[in-house]
Amino acid sequence: MTAPAVELQKAIFEAVNDDPDLSAALGDAQLFDRAPENVAFPHMTVGRTSVYDWATGTENNAEQLLTLHVWSKSEASNETTDIMDLVSARLRDAALSLGEHRRAHLKLEFAEARYDxxxxxxxxxxxxxxxxEEDG
Structure with a gap:
């Protein structure tokens, strides 16, 4: 049985990388676990992931926090915020099937855009x- 965190990350990769609006906004780049050297901008990476197991004797459930990073070299911040809006719209309240009879319900908890x-x-x-959650 695959760990729920791995299944969730795979489902998010598929949801983001298969979205035509996000593909257009990101050009040839996409969502990476770790960005390759000399990757084109803009692109996205997966950041910190935390898993909280709240399994009981009868249920095998968990909570997870997952951070996605958007990177842009554009002069203006709107490229970053536009991509963030597309990702939010794609994943907001998404009910992703994780295989192994599991599902995940996503909620956007925090968003921030800044110049580094x-x-x-x-x-x-x-x-x-x-x-x-495991399907019942």
């Missing part, structure tokens, strides 16, 4: 809260 002086890039953060 050290990297000379706009940086967007989207933190999603997922409740992962």
């Amino acid at each position: 002086e050290d990297l000379s890039a706009h940086h967007g953060l989207l933190r999603f809260h997922a409740v992962i």
